[in-house]
Amino acid sequence: MILLQVQQVSRRFGATVLFHDVTLDVSDHGRVALVGRNGAGKSTLIKMIAGETTPDDGQITRKRGLTVGYQAQNAGLNSTKTVWNEMLTVFAKLRAMEQKMHDLEGQMSDPQVIADADQLQQITKTYDQLQQDFSDQNGYGYQAEIRGVLHGFEFNEDYYDKPVSELSGGQRTQLALAKRLLEKPDLLILDEPTNHLDVETLTWLEGYLQSYPGALLVVSHDRYFLDHVATEVYDMSRGSLSHYQGNYSHFIDEKAQRLQQAWKEYDKQQTEISKLEDFVNRNIVRASTTKRAQARRKQLEKMDRLDRPEGDEKVARFSFRPHRQSGNVVLDVVNAAVGYDGHTLSSPINLDIKKHQAIAIVGPNGVGKSTLLKTILGKLPALKGQIIFGTGVDTGYYDQDQANLHDKKTVLHELWDDHPTTPEGDIRSILGSFLFTGSDVDKTVHSLSGGEKARLLLTKLALRHDNFLMLDEPTNHLDIDSREVLENALNDFDGTILFVSHDRYFINQIATQVIELSPNGTTRYLGNYDYYVSKKAEQDAYAAKEAAEAEAAHPTVTAPKQTQVDYQQQKDRQKAKRKLSRQVQALEDQLGDLEKEKTQIEETMSQPESFNDADKLADLQQQLDVVTTKLDQTEDDWTNKSLALEDFDDATD
Structure with a gap:
């Protein structure tokens, strides 16, 4: 079933056509990615689809009653409420139902209502239906759902009572996305949802969106994310939109095949045109062949000529070429600690970086990657430890905050001031290779977009x-084409690279090693991101197996001190987990018994023989109140312990 259709839509800005005659369909449960370079018009189009703007030409039709949720990039949540109360607003209807149920419970305990059998029966019937609707709409689980989504975005209980207005811009953006997910619109539109998310949160978001009950329309430059979420791709290029089935990797392959086929057809037609034109030129003036030449001329005039195939728009072309070679040892970091004002973010940190290695640093937000x-x-300053550079090491740094740029300078002078002896023509030529052409070089840095500033850096x-090269989030603000150019330049670089990135596709293309940074220091993995993920899973499985075997065997062999400590900690965690699991199971059984008991009391109260016995009805109501109180308390206990068990699992993963 088609939920939404974009039909021959165009957008113009004065005489400039941004895109024209574009068509896009979103089907029920569709997983649609919209890709294209910066400035192609992706955000403009999805704002039309979301209903925020209207097209200049064409129309956008929706299925009747379609609910649409749109999360713009970097659009933070503005609210004076606490984090928890803001999330509760999503479930206002359920909370109203919940309050109505409590009101009906109060009425059913009213002696006057109890004495009126007909009224009690009607209220009970209304209550039962309301309770069923409440249950069907996850009324008993919506608070757990809120906790789950907040936990996915790394908002633990310490944040629940904090006002939204006190959070950072990035946190308010994540909270806005969390609220959109909880709203569950039929069509969820996300513009760059992965910006500033760490790898752990990205992985959680991918899993959540893969099981999202509605349809998705996503704009993103995160190729790894698109591969895991999208099942069809629309490519916006040169003012038009092309449709491809499959994920991003399949789209790249098919796009190349289409271009290759278009060239074959174009070349074939050009050969035919040349032959026809040659025949006409040679025979048009000869009496014996002039009729045949005229026929060929008409054939040429009627021919539907193919346009010359055009690949992607012009891309930046550059390289990193070192003036000299460093020694084999580039950098040693020994038992270091990093942080601010004496507060340690990570320790101990150990790095052993050799020439020609490309090392990625990964880890959750706030652990100290940029600080490192x-x-x-x-x-x-390092809080402790040693940082030792090797011989002949020349260090270049890419700052994700773009603090190395000067807002008031022009693009030309941002470069020329650093290299005053270089002729202006050479500077302009270099800028041209990075797509700064014509009047672009006279723009002030302040007026540049994030992507343009990234290219200038x-x-x-x-x-x-x-x-x-030490690079801090170098792919931020870059579109996919620019990321691929950067990847090629780094892969051709005859030097050493240490970089921080959340772009898993980029890590896969560049890294020869991955360093995981945590509060407990560094762990080295000798491969790219996919190797890191598989190795982590293998290590987790092995650790779980060892723990299970150790638990079963109760070994008495004396181990080294640290091994004993690790084993005892693992044993204590397993013991605590089993205890908590038993408590959760016991509470589930207790909930089942209490629900059965409550149902039995309610059925007894609804029987005719109870209506005429006010004392018996009052006694039953008292029993119902006691059971309901126990049920509510047990349900709260079960929810708290279940969440504790989930947190326990997360902490030990």
């Missing part, structure tokens, strides 16, 4: 000719 790079560079970095 700044500490290595000497921009921040890369330009400056390329001109330094360092042999050790």
Whole structure:
């Protein structure tokens, strides 16, 4: 079933056509990705689809009653409520039903109502139907659902009572997305939902969206994310929209095949045209062949000529070329600790970086990845430990905050001031290779988009000719084409790379090793991101197996001190988990018994012989109140312990 159709839609800005005659369908439970380079018009189109703007031409039709939720990129939640109360607003209808149920419970305990059998029966019937509707709409689980989504975005219970207005911009953006997910619209539209999410949260979001009950329309530059979420891709390029079935990787392959086929058909037609034109030119003036030549001329005039196939728009072309080679040892970090004002974020940190390695640093937000790079560079002091550079190491740094740029300078002078002896023509030529052409070089840095500033930073970095590149989130603000250009430049780089990134596709393409940073320091994995994920899963499975075997065997062999400590901690965690699991199971059994008891009392109260016995009815109502209180308390206990068990599992994963 088609939920939404975009039909021959166009958008113009004055005489400039952004896109024209575009068509897009979203089906029930569709997983649609909209891709294209920065400025192609993706966000403009989805704002039309979301109903925020209208097209200049064409129309957008929706299924009757379709609910649409739109989350714009970097659009934070504005609210004076606490985090928890803001999430509760999503379930206002359920909470009203809940209050109505409590009101009816109060009426059913009223002696006057109890004495009126007909009224009691009617109220009981209304209550039963309301309770069924409440249960069907997850009324007994919506608070657990809120906790689950908040936990996925790393908002633990410490945040529940905090006002939304006191959160950071990034946190308010994540909270806005969390609220959209809880609303569960029929069509969820997300514009760059992965911005500023760490790997753990990205993985959780992918899993959540894969099981999302409605349809998805996603704009993203995160290729790994698109591969795991999208099942069809619309490519916005050169003012038009092309449709592809499959995920992002399949789209890339099919797009290349389509272009190759278009060239074959174009070349074939050009060959035919050349033959026809040659025949006409040679025979049009000869009496014996002029009629045949005229026929060929008419054939040429009627021919539906194919346009010359056009690939992607112009892309930046650059490289990183070091002036000199470093020694084999590039950097050693020994038992270091990083943080601010004496507060340690991560320790102990150990790095052993050799020439020509490309090392990715991954870890959750706030663990100190950017802080580590700044500490290595000497921009921040190490709280302890040693940082030792090798011989002949020239370090270049890409700052995700773009603090190395000067807002008031023009693009030209941002580069030229760093290299005053380089002729202006050479500077302009270099900028042109990074897609700064014509009047672009006269723009002030302040007026540039995030993507343009990122390209300017890369330009400056390329001109330094360092042999050790330290990059902090270099793909932020870059579209997919620019990310691929950067990947190619780094893969061709004859030097050493240490980088922080949440772009898992980028890590896969560049990294020869992955360093996981946690509060407990560093762990090294000798491969790319996919290897890191598989190795982590293998280690977790092995640790679980060892723990189970150790638990069963009760080994008495004396182990080294640290091994004993680790084993005892593992044993204590397993013991606590089993205890908590038994408590949850016991509470589930108790809930079942109490629900049966409550149902039996309610059925007894609804029987005719109870209506005429006010004392018996009052006694039953008293029993019902006691059971209901126990049921509510037990349900709260079950919810708390279930969440504790989930948190326990998360902490031990």
